[in-house]
Amino acid sequence: MTIHNITSKGRFHNILAWATFIAVSVSIYMIFMWVPNEKVQGPVSKIIYFHISSAWLAFFAFFLVMVCSVAYLKTRDLKWDVIAYSSAEIGVLFTTIVLVTGPIWGRASWNAWWTWDHRLTTTLILWFIYIAYLMIRSSFSEEEKKARFSAVFGIIGFIDVPIVWMSIRWWRTIHPTVVSSGGFAMDPRMVATLLVSLLAFTLLFFYLLQKGIFILNIKNQTQIIKQKITEIR
Amino acid sequence: MSYLFAAYMAIWILIFGYTLILGRREKQTQEELFLLKKTMEKRLEC
Numbered sequence: 001m002t003i004h005n006i007t008s009k010g011r012f013h014n015i016l017a018w019a020t021f022i023a024v025s026v027s028i029y030m031i032f033m034w035v036p037n038e039k040v041q042g043p044v045s046k047i048i049y050f051h052i053s054s055a056w057l058a059f060f061a062f063f064l065v066m067v068c069s070v071a072y073l074k075t076r077d078l079k080w081d082v083i084a085y086s087s088a089e090i091g092v093l094f095t096t097i098v099l100v101t102g103p104i105w106g107r108a109s110w111n112a113w114w115t116w117d118h119r120l121t122t123t124l125i126l127w128f129i130y131i132a133y134l135m136i137r138s139s140f141s142e143e144e145k146k147a148r149f150s151a152v153f154g155i156i157g158f159i160d161v162p163i164v165w166m167s168i169r170w171w172r173t174i175h176p177t178v179v180s181s182g183g184f185a186m187d188p189r190m191v192a193t194l195l196v197s198l199l200a201f202t203l204l205f206f207y208l209l210q211k212g213i214f215i216l217n218i219k220n221q222t223q224i225i226k227q228k229i230t231e232i233r
Numbered sequence: 234m235s236y237l238f239a240a241y242m243a244i245w246i247l248i249f250g251y252t253l254i255l256g257r258r259e260k261q262t263q264e265e266l267f268l269l270k271k272t273m274e275k276r277l278e279c
Contacts, residue, residue: 047240054244093251100247101240108236204248211255218262225269229276 013210020207023200027193035193044108047101049194052178053201054097055123061091061205062130062161069154072147078220081147084154086212088133090205095127110174118167119175126164129157143223 031049038045068084071077102120103113114120133153140146168175178184184191 043234044236046237050241050244090251093247097244097247100243104236104240104243208251208255211259215255215259215262218259218266222262222266222269225266225273229269229273 013207013214016203016207016210020200020203023196023203027197027200030193030196035189036187038190041109044105047105048178049197050201051098051101051105052194053197054094054101056198057201057205058091058094058098058126059161059165060202061087061094062126062158065091065130065133065154066158069151072151073155076144078143078147081151082213082216082220083209084151085137086209086216088130088154089212090208092127092130092134093208094201094205095123095130098123099127115174117173117175118171119164119173122160122164122167126157126160129160133157 027049031046035046035049037043064087065084068080068087072080072084102123106115107113133150136153137146137150140149167173168177178186178194184194186194
């Protein structure tokens, strides 16, 4: 692999960047100009489009961490560890968005920034689990050991994702249910806006993931070159 | 309306903040890689 190959992202990255930009712009237009306000909540109801999209993408990111962690433990190929790490970082970003926008919506709707509701509490635990995952990674210097420990943590940590998802069904909660067995409990225009927001955030997720993987690959190549220089000495 | 504004501001600050962090990391690693490449070429010439 040449230095040029390592450091150039390729055409796909630019296409993904533009597709993300267009999808996010369309979703913003739909949220602020097209979709009507919810009758009871008013304008604050528009927070849910990016709130729900962030939550779904956080779940997907942590699912990807789990899948790549299993793949790493099976194959011991560091490329799976690179994808898992990048995905975990983005998952933490989206969970942070959920934990910031949720209380803002809650303050306007429930008159409280935070309640120890099961959905909110399990989401906070999820955030702590993956912050710990990132901290564990930074505490190891040996690549193989770091990848192995974080893979195990990535698999165990995923247990909280179905708990967060099912918390509004298993326990009494004040958190609203948007998606139930009967489909979306919303106006069709709201559903369309939510789906476009979800598409926009999915593209954003893959854009950030590709960028993260690209950077980690350069770092790994840097390590290899450092080793070669030491051997030449 | 102020809650809506606060929520979307927070979302964009977080996303742009993370994108900036990634950009900075990319720049640093690329610079390091090119420096190492030059060092390796010099050593091979010697």
